Every structure is written in structure tokens, then in C-alpha cells.
Amino acid sequence: MSSKRKESQGEHSGRARKKIKLDEARTIPVQTPGPSSNQKRLGGAIDVERFTEARAFEIDAMHKAMKSASASSTQRVWQTLPRHLRRRAASHDVRRVPLRLRDRARQEMNAVKIKAPARLMSKRGKDKRLSRTETFLKRQRDKSWLETHIWHAKRMRMENMWGYRLAVTPTEKAFRPSHRASVHGAILHDASYQSIIQVSGPEKILRNVLDGCCDLQGPGPGAMRYVAGSRTLDTHIYLPGGYPFGLIGPATIFWKSVAKDGSVPDGASKKSGKGKEPAVASSNPDTIPRTVWILTHPAISDQVFQAVKTSASLVLDAARQQAPEGTQIHEIGVEIEDLSGQINAFEIMGPKANQVLKGALSPITNDSREDFRKFWALLTDLQTSGSIPRGTIIGFKVLDPRLKFPPKNAKPSNTPAPTFIQPTAALAQSEIWDESVRDSLKKPRCKKKDIDERRSKNLVPGTPLNPLRQDDRVPVLLIQRSVERGGGSSTDLALHGWTLLFPAGWSMPLLSSLIFTGTRVGGQRERQTQAFEAGVGYFPRDYPLCGTYDAYAGAREAEERARWERTPPAKRANYALLGTRSPWRPDWGVVLGIEAPADAPVVSTQREAGQEMVAQSWLFHGQTVGPLIQRLLPSNSTARPRALANELNDLRRKRLLPPLTQTPVALMQGALVRVRLTPCNRGRPGDLALIYAVGDEEARMWRRAPGKDTESNAPPEFAISPEHIIGYVTTGNFSLSHGEGLAIGAVALTSILRLREQSQR
Template identity: 25%
Template sequence: MDTDAAKLRRQALLAPPRTLDVRKYAECRAAEIESLHTIVSNRLGNDFRSRRSKRRRTTGFESKNRRFWKHSTSKDKEESKNQNDNEQKKLPRRVRRKIELTKKNPEFGFSVSGDGTKRLRTHVWHAKRFTMEKLWGFYLPSGLHGRGKGSRALLKWHRQGAVVHDASYYSAVQLDGPEDTLSSILSMLLRPSPTDRCEDNCTRLLSGEIYGRAMLHHAKQDSYKAICPVTFMWRPLQQQSIVGTNDRVTEDSIEIKSSSCLRQLWIWMHPSAFDEGLDCLKLACQKMMNDTGVVIGCVSLDGKFATLEVMGLKSFQLLQKLLRPITFSVETGSTTEYTDGDLGKEESFSPGTAVLLTVVDPRFSCHKKAEVLPVAHLSKDPKESMQDKCEQNSTGNLIMKEGVLSTSLSKDESTSSLFMCKDLWDASNGVNPPMEEHILCSKRHQKSLDFFCSKSTASTIFETTEGSYSNLCPIMLLKNADEASLHIGWTIILPICWVKALWIPLISGGAHAIGLREKHWIACDVGLPCFPQDFPDCNANYYMMEKAAAAFDKTMENQSFATRPLRIPIQLPWNSKWFLSNLEGNGDYSGNLDGKLNDVPLSNNCGFSEVSVARTSRMLNSFLKEVSGENLLIYPKGIDRPRFSHVMMNEAKISQGSNLTSLTTDRRLCYLRVVLHAFKEGVFDERAVVCAPRFSDITSLTSRLVNDEGIQVPHAHFGSYFKELPSGKWDFQLPEDPAAREAYRAPIGFVTTGFVRGSKRPAAVAFCEAVLLARFRHEQWSRFPAKKRRKEIFVLVRNLSSTAYRLALATIVLERQEEDVESL
């Protein structure tokens, strides 16, 4: 019986050679080749020339002008060649754009067009698949190609899969200074203030364990106007790894711990309000420096970081497949081990968690826990690669060889490697970019050639490659979840040079890319506001509506008078005095409006800053105290108020909310965000008007028959709800016809985001005046029996393109949660 060694020797002799010599192969097959040549020559009559009709005329004309076939002599060709060598021709725009947008990968910044518009790092990928639009200084994907539909399929992706959005247009501002000074600035500009939170959340915020959301406002002396929603996070005092139990010890963490009063803070803002927010922060830092003498750094991080938003039910499963965090374990002695881990379970992350990680390049799909080559080794010698310690599976992905689980380094090498693998807070000073795609493809091709025992010809490519690359990327992982857990998603903050290395694996892993329109649909489906559409108290919303109105007017000018549609207001009259006039009168006041409304001052003298939106329970409570409305039937969550069930059954409490005579004049308008649901039927569009119902309207619409027409505006007065002022603004008007006045319903608010087709329970986002909501709740609770009272408020909604009033249920958001500062 043969031994194992004899079998191995026999297999080695029978195995094909690693290289083949063509000359030896031809000598052995000389007789066969000669016989084949004889057969072919007999068939062709020993004429091996190609036919004249089959020849290509590629040299019969000049390459400069292919329209004219011109024979050129060899002398002319030499002269033209020398002339081309001397002159440096400018490359075509197509070639220059391809080099700039696809091949170049600088550490910081965006590529800029001729007019100064920025392009995302994924611009080429989006431009082939999305409709691009110039917004906020960027070329952004507005939505998928088509007529703006497809919401049903999108919501299915979100409910059953994962979607991804490149939100790299968001930028951050970094504040450096003492902790107490930075906390004072946040308390002065943010609502809700970090100090207003509970002690546990405040401690976790300061430690950097979680991030916070708030509304950024101007200083109090500047009318305290809202700017935009922001996300703020503190740099952790001690960097910890999520994988394993050992702490990661760095020089930066030791320095921060020794001087804990010096901190760093990031504030992320939307690009439409970034300049305004940056100026506000700089003024606050300057004012604080003048008052206290403490120098506070305020630096813009625009173009240094990228943001990817992954949303959906299976978003965490997708991140588990792609993100492989690295654990840095410092052992006794002079050795350091690097091991590959995973993200763990989703339940271990609480909402609002901010985790700093160092992950492997997602293009290396490591299916086994294995060692990752330190960055210091890759930067010293580009020839060295992971292919020496990797194998290739059937799908072409590189996997680590078994048996190589850790690497022991000397003391100097471990210190250098730890310095190169810095966290995301230090990445603003520079980080090694990922390996270029063509180098990675060349290495995979070389791996395939080695598998087929072929000679390597790609060694020269690696030798001529310049620069240092890394296969480790520092990121920050944020968990996004609202209080109702309807919106589940993750935000990945990473260096901007690593966007392409993570974007393609996310798409290949099963995530569907979405644009701004699809992102707005998801926000409306889960009941979250979307900036700047659902923020009427911010300048960003005002400028966006002003731009849309200018585009609409330009479109109207290009149409004839016969084909022009009905003019409707794009900029809604939020600061109209007609909202105050609804409080006049007694009894059935919501419908019996008299001619005194025509004498109400219009919104010409009403400044835009006078309109405010209460987004926290404290702000709403302070407004109620300001207007002496403590007895109004509005109950912010978190404030010491009786429960709904107790109030709805208590007739004395309801009667206390009827005194509204002191709220008719000399007060500012305060809006609340409400969620509208259709009572029976109807679709609520954007810019629809929320109107006050009569009690007879509620009883008829809740019990009417199917063939009943409901409340209709006469077609002759279809466009008489608004009127355009000489200044170009819009306001309400009361129709003069008695029939139209009978069908008139006074406005109390507007719809900012309409229904999304395909939603299981479609909802619309609207803003209604707070005092009017309390008045209509009081009327409905006082007239309905106790068993039929609802927490929601019955309102009427009329689309600007329709004559019908639809009954809806309005739910005040601040009565379900303490803060309304979430933005998608």
C-alpha cells in the first residue's frame, strides 16, 4: 500500500506545470502544425493576402478632419507629430470631468463647477440614475427618474428592507473651549437647552455617549428667531471600543482626561441655514469672549466629513454585513493585537447612541474573524498587501487565511499604528484615503492569475503607485429612532474621502438609494417633520418658498391667458391678522363672520419674525402664561397638568377654558405642529388650508350618507378664498356673495406636507394656531357627550384645487411627546 508521501509525489508529477514554454510546445507539435498549414494553403491557393474589399481604410485620411479623405505623406505625418508633441492640448471636458469626479479622491473638499456649485463624491453615480437639481449650493438628487411617483414601492422598501441616502451636504461647526463656557453657549442658543433635560441624559450628553437634537435660535436680543434644527455631540472623555471589554488608550484621551475642562463640540446643520447658523455661533462666541475673556474656537468643518443615512427595518442587518470593527487590545509586554469583531445585537444600542468605531474597508468582505494588516505597514511599502494573508472564495471576495488571527508588533510599531488609526474627531486634520479602485481590481486580477498558475504582469503597477493608503476607516455610528419607534435608521459619519468605498458596498448589499423627494415621503409616513418644508418659522423655508414662487410666475408668463391655471399662493400668509379675528363673536362664531373682518389690518405691517412655532413643552407653557391662557384646553406633555381622561370627564375643567375674551388683541401668533388623519375619506395636499368647523358640520359629516355631497364651495367662488395684495403677498378675503359666505370656513392653519400615496395610514403634517385649537376643543368637548369626546380635534381641510371640505382629526404632537425637534 502506498504511503501518503508517495501519493503526494505522484500527484506532483501528474499535476500540470506552473509555466508553459511555447517553443517547446511548437517543437513537439511540429508535424501536426505543418499538416494543418498544408490543408489551409491548398484551400486558399497559397494566397494568404486579405481581400481588398475587406481592408480597413484607417490611414487614408487625416485624423484632425475626418470629413475629408486626404492622403498625407510620411513627411507631413512627422511634422504634425512633432507639432503635437510641442503643443500641450487641453483635454476634452468629458475626460477632465471623468478624472476629477471618478479618479481623484482628495482628502477634503468637494469638486466645484464653474459657477461655484458643489458636487457630492457620489455625483456621477447619482447623475446616471436620478434627476439632479441645484439646491443650497449643491447638485443634489431630487428624485428618481419619472413623473414623481413610486411612493408605494418606496414605502415597501422602507418597511421590509433598507434605503440609503447620501446626506453629505450636511456640515458641522466645531467649538473648542472650556466645558462650562460651551454649555452656556448651548443654553443661550438651543431650545430645548441641554440643561433642561433630566440629569441622566444631561450626564450622558456631556460624556459623549449620546447625541442631542435641538432648534438653533438667534440670541434673545435678536428677537430669538429660529434658524434650523441641529444635532450636537460632545467629544467623549474616554474613547471606548464597542467590541470587547478592553479600553482603547490613546495619547489624546489621556490629554483630555488630564484637562477635563477643555472640550470639543460638533454642531451639524442643514446647508440651507448653514451660513446663518455659523454667523450666529460666531457672534455668540465673540460675545462670550468679551464677557468672560475666554477664547472659544469656532471652525467650520465643511468638506471634511460625509454623512450616509441608512433607514429601514433591515438597516442594522446590512450594517452587520459590511462594518467590521477593530478591537485594539494592549497586552502585557510590548505586543499589540488587532482582532476583527462585529457590531453585536441591535438591542444593545439605545436610541440616540453615538459610537466611535474603526472598521475595515467594506470592499474586503471578510467572512471570517481574522487579522487586519496595520495601516503603518501599508503606508510604508505599497507593494505589501493583504493578498499574502488572504484567500479568495467562489464569489471573488478576499477572505483571510485560517490560522492568522493576530499580529504582534514591537513597541515602536504599535505606537505608530495606534497613531495612524485615530478616531473620527482627529480625522479633520487628515486621514489616509482608501485604496484606489483600479489598484484593488489589479490585485484581485493578480490573485486570479496566481490561482491559474499564470505569470504575474501586474507587479509594475504596484511599483509605480504613489501615495499611502489605508484599509482602516474611523467612523461614528448614530442610532436614529423616534419615541414611537416608527422611524428606525442609522447615520454613518465618516471622512469624506471614504464615501465611495462605503457607498458601493451599501448598494451592492441590497440598500435602495433615495433622493430628497423619497426622503420627504418617508418623513411624512412616519410622522416626522422635514427641513425646511415643515419649518415655517425659519428663513430657510421662506427663501425656498420665494424661489418656488418665482419659478411658478416664470412658468405662468410662458403660457397664454387661456391655458394659465388658477393662481394660488405659494408663500402662505402665516402672519395674517385674520387668525386673531376668529376669536371675535359668541356662539357659532366659526361660521358667522361679519363684515368687520374687512377692516382687520392685513399682513403688510406684520413682520415675518412675529410668527413662532412652539416645539417644546416649555415653550408652549411659557406662551400660555404670556397670553394668560393657563386654563386653555392644551396639555403639553411633561408639564404638571391633569390627564386627558380626567379633564374630558370633568365639566368644571371644561368650563374654565371658555374665557377667551382677553386673548383677542395684542398677542403674537403661536403655531403647533399637528398630524392630520382623514376621518372617513379624502386626500390632503401640500398648502391645503385647515379650517374651523361648525358643530353642525361635524355632526353631518360623521353620520352623513354616502351620496351626500357634504360641504361644498360654489364653483363661481372657487378662487375667491385668497387675494393678492399690491405688495405681491397673499391674504384671506371674505366673499361678498351670501351663498359663498355661508359656505365660508375661517382658516386656522396650513398643511405643509400632504398625504403619501401607498401609506397604510396616510397622515399629513400641518401647523395650526394654538389658541384656536384650544377654542375648538372646548366647543367640541362642551357639546359632545362624555363618552364621545376625543383627544383629537375635529377640523376641516380644503385643498386649494378643490371645492370640498374634508373632515379630519388633528393630533397635537406636543401632547404626545415633550419635544418636537426631530427632523429627517
């Protein structure tokens, strides 16, 4: 059977056509000699003008050939290979090119380098040029870099946040893969930018100090389950004695573990920090010197530090006044120290985080604690860290992870063992609390070059190195972390993982081992998405009415307004025509009714007994919000403010705080409650979306509306006025875990109660 394409008909393959084109480019055409060229002999003299005119064709052909030949040589050797053989590494490695082309590839590799432009060349002399380290330090004048900055900067988009240069999101399309990794795999986030505040002093004094500035809902930092140092407490920091006003932000608090006999292990008598150690020496458990760490967001570290300092001053003054004469209570003090930059943190979320940690970390063999041996044996078969108590702390020492590189994930067995782990003080003991140990580990003793040289001497490549006496032993803390809604339904997504705390200087050795086995790395967007999918508020964007949220909202308003002003008038929304009251920033004061709109006259918002009373806005959130709203519903509208004030005063009374001075009506008027919203039909709410209240007639129409999969018989549209706005959406998007739109916002408490009454009607 003859071929469909015949060479005789002038049809060639792509490779043949390219070769013909290259030959034509390198061929110089010549002029065919005339019949009289052999009859006359060249004389002794020539006429230059006539000779040039006679050879004009050859000269022009030579110029064209030189131009075409130089243009055809711009293609490098590796670009001439077939598509299936092309690799980017071939342009840097001659051995990856076929043998017949290696000579030409070597010539291209050894080509003369193009001189850099003068503007790119340093004007300094060789003696005055800055080193690589000095150049990096110079670029950190107005912000700080994490130890993993260079690794992240090559793979992620970076922005200046809270005094740091942080990774926002990967450059690759990784939104859905990152979500799948947090639900089915493992994803890592470098959280070393978070601040750690250390507070040291007598146990009783520290309890009172923390109780005065922490959230009053649920058990406090002084509860027995937390004082032993085996668990962490996720709470919120307020101004001292200001609850429910003066919200600063979320924080994680955990104590240094104590031994069974009540003494502090790991050399408690040694000097643990800078300054003077509290002078207490007594067998009373309340006077034993203790240490507490407060893990906070970097945007509020200064405010938290000042709040703890103020609370400590109030507690010490009260203790001195109540102490009997002759006691040495005036010698008792509280040390507050900022440990930012001394301790780094990695957040590893997902069900496979257990196997990743088990494969990357190698505990020392001389750990004699039986509790830790059981935990480390069960970690391989642990399906998820959510099966162990929340906030469990595990302290231990690990070998240099570079000795075991490359690591392998632990493989769980088909028949998982029971995973009951009881948090204990002995399990939480770690030398990371000792400042001298942290200072000795700021810089690894062995460089990577030395470890690679030791690895090259192994007879079997890839064999782990045996630890030597001079190798580092790094103390770490492993803390169970869960992102979930308290008291949520079974349909809510709950993400579980670990927080790994370790001394500064070991971020890159640990990062290389943790991500080598395929663990994804996320930035700020991925961390925020985890909280959004779980229905949990993310700080600071979901914490209105606090100072950090005001700064965030102001920066976002400036960005959105500038973008709107750059857009042509015909292509942007006409907010004046639409009647939008505040298009770029939520006006929470107007929503609560304690402020007047910008275009309305100023009027008093509260009046009681003939006196003007302006309410103070505050965010009411926590474990008791839902049950409290249910208890307020049976009461009438006039009795609800008094019932709310009684509930809050009961919480303050448990922590020995005086009652609130605000009137019940003003207290009710200024309350803002965080809510979660799902659309009735298709669509997804966006950030800064308006939350409206509807009348009874429209509510009935929406209740009779068809499901999400039906597009017909939609309820009619009703006229909405700005007076019907009861809240705003702080975070809205399409939820991958729920398969529909989801939003987190805030609504006035009075509006929530009216909506509950309307639903009962």
C-alpha cells in the same frame, strides 16, 4: 393531422417572410430577351441613344436594387436574433452572437466611425485641451459636487440645492419600492452635503454657549447624558437668547467622548484644530478642554455659525465680568471651525441596515474594548436599531472595504440574542475627531487598480484580501437615527437606522460595498417621504416663519406662478372667481391676524392700554406643545395669554435667560402650531391646501357622517369664506403606511384652542 398553416397556400413563418424579403431586395431583375435578339449580330458601332433606350429597364432595376440593398443592410446582426436571444451587451461583444454570424458582427464592430460634427469637436490644440478632472472642476464653479456625484448623475435626476448638485429622485419608478425598503429592507442616502461646525473650549463655557442658542424644551446640550459623549441630541438652533423667537433650524449636537477619569482620550493635549488652543490646565472638570460637533442643514450653516459665535461672545464677556481679580479668565477662548468638506455622512434606514453594515464593514482585529466586541456580536441579530437607546454613538476603525468586495449581508439567527446595549464613553471613542488623521486619509493609499491586481493573484476567485500594513484603517462613527413622532400613538410609523460618519475621500469605496447587496439608494424625495410617513416635519418645507422657509416658499411661488401663467385661461383655475386669497404662497401673517389681506385696508392688530402693539410671529413646536395646550384649556380666554407667557418664562429661567419683553396678548396672537391632519372621508390633501374652521352645526354633521368606505349620505356643503382660514398644509399626500390621505400643516394657536373648546361642546 395536417398543419393548420400550409406552405403551399403561400403562408410562411415570420423568419421565412423576412428571408424572402431580404432575397428580393438583393435580386436585380432582368428583361426577358425578345425573339429577334439571336438573329442579329452586334455591329461594330452602336447608337448610344437607341442603346440607352433599349437598356433603360436594366439601368433602372440596378439603381433600385442598390437602394433597396443598402436599406436592408441597416439591420445589425444582433437585431436579427430571436427575441429571447437578444441582449444589449450583444452589440458590444462578438462572442455573444451565434457562431454563424460572428464574421459579419466583427465587420460591423470595426466599421468606420462617423466623423463628429465640427460643433462638437474641441477647438483647442492637444496641448491646450482640458483634462477630465479640470473639466469637472470647471463645472463646479457655482455649485459643489459630492464624491458620489457621477454615480448618482447616471441614475437620478439632479438639481442645484443649497450650493450643491444633489440627487432628487431615481429615474426609475421607485416611490413604492423605496418606501418598502425603508420599512422592510434598507435604503441609503448620501447626506455628505450636511455641514459640521466644531466648537472647542472649556466644558463649562461650552455648556453656556450651547444653552444660549438651543431649544429650551427638554434636556439641553449640557445634560449629563450628552456631555459624556455617548449620545447625540436632536434639537433646534435659535438666535442667542431669542427663544421662542428667531428659529433658525434643526441640528444634531454631540460631544467628544471622555475617559472614565475625566481626561480627554486620543491625544487631547495635541493641537486639534487651526488657530490657538484654549490655554487651560486644571483638574477642575469644568475647565477641561472639550470639543462639540454641530450637524446642521447646509442652508442654515452660516446662520448657525454666526449664532454660536454671538453666543460665545456673550458668554465670554459675562465670564470676564464675573471673574475675580487676578484670575486668567481673559485667556480662555472658544474655537469655532467649519468642517464642511472634511467629513462625509451616509444615512442607512430600515430594519436590514444592521445586517448591511455588518456585512460591508470589517473592524480592525486589535480593538481591545469589550463594549464594542459585545455590540458588534449583537449587531447581526439586531432586528432594528430602534431597540437600542436613541442617539447611541459607536466609534471604531474599519479596514478598506474594497479588500472584502464583494460583501455579503450578515444573516440573523432564528433565535435572536438579547439586544440591550448601554451607551458609554468608551464605546463612542474614535480617531475621526483628530484633524491630522482625517488629513492623512483624504486620498486612499491604494488605488482600485492595485487592489484588483492583488485580487487577481488569488488562487480562489472571490476570496477576500488579507490586509497589509500599508492598507488604510478608516475611523468611523456610527450613530443611531430614528424618524418618529415624540409621544406618538402605536399606529404611527417609526423608521430606525444609522448615520455613518467617515473622513472625506471614502464615499465611493463605502458606497460600492453598501449597495452591492441590494440596498436601495434614495434622493431628497425619498428622505422627505420618510419624515412624511412618520408624521415628522421636514426642513425647510414644514418649518414656516423661519428664514429658510421664506426662501423655499419664494422659489416655489415663482415656479407655480410661471406654470399657471403658461396654462391657457380656459384650462387653469380662476383664483379671482374662486376667492382664493393667496394661491401660491401661504400668508401666515393674515392667518395669525397680525397682518391685513392684500385687498383690505391696514388696521392695527393688537391694542393694549391704549397703545398699538404689533405681535411677532413664531413657530411653537416641540415636546411640550401638546401638554401645554391641555393645561391652557381650563383657563378662560383672558387668562390664557398670561399662562402661556409664564410657561415660556419658566423655560427661559432654567437656562438663566431673562424674561420675555413681549406682552402676553401679543405672544399668544403670534404663535403658530404644527398639526397633522387626516381626512374624514376619502381623498388626500395636497400641498398649500387651505385649513378652514367650521361652525358647530357643520361640525355635528361631520361627526354624524358615515365612514370612509361609505359614499352615500354625505354631509351637505357649507359656504366657506376666506375669513374662516386658520392655517395651511405644508406637506400633503397619500400615506402608504396609513392607507389614507395625510397632511402636515400649521394652524394658529388661538384657533387650536377654539377648536378644542368646540370639540368639548
